């Protein structure tokens with residue numbers, strides 16, 4: 001009995017040493033999924049939002065503060081996407097490791113080129129994209145850039161496991177680059193399509209695949225669709241029709257369904273992130289699913 005207890009204790013010690021974990025706080029599920037790809041069993045991941053929550057607006061709950069307080073690494077989209085809640089979380093968590101400027105602080109958008117960058121910062125009328133378009137995770141090439149940076153940071157924060165992270169990164173990147181080529185081929189028929197979107201969250205996907213954004217149901221990013229604005233889109237589509245209207249997993253389908261009925265085009269719901277549809281279970285299947293759903297309405 002004593003021997004068994006001893007073995008159990010020893011085993012426990014070995015495990016805690018071998019499987020020492022980095023605690024990661026991801027603002028959105030796409031970054032949690034990327035950390036999972038690169039960090040494997042060396043990381044313990046918490047995602048502050050799901051694909052069914054609007055990352056522009058979530059409540060800074062005490063449970064989130066507690067999670068951030070214990071984190072070794074923070075990874076978010078940045079560019080103002082989390083402006084309404086992350087600064088307060090960072091202040092309340094009081095965790096030096098994840099503050100701006102530390103290796104444990106990653107704002108993905110600071111490491112890629114941003115689209116829709118304004119001439120001057122202006123949050124007038126509630127524009128939630130005042131610093132440029134923050135939805136960079138819909139471009140897999142930009143995700144590759146973030147993955148490269150994340151690999152460096154993981155190795156820096158957990159030096160003893162450097163080789164482990166490097167191996168996982170190389171495996172991931174090989175698969176990812178191959179997938180990008182396949183997605184581009186598969187999405188060929190989408191090139192030149194005109195799609196109406198609820199919010200400007202598809203900007204990077206469209207830029208990558210050559211899709212045209214015909215109109216946005218929101219008059220400005222973050223401003224709910226109004227009857228007058230929807231009517232103007234309906235008029236616009238008479239002369240210049242669109243293929244479909246798309247909305248994401250956390251948005252209401254009301255405006256999209258209305259336009260779908262009025263303009264006689266399909267309304268398609270796409271996953272906003274990993275977990276936003278039955279099929280989107282990781283970053284690879286997220287893009288598979290989005291492209292397949294768009295091809296279905298072409």
Ligand SMILES: [Zn+2]
Nearest residue numbers: 128199201221
């Ligand atoms: Zn947005």
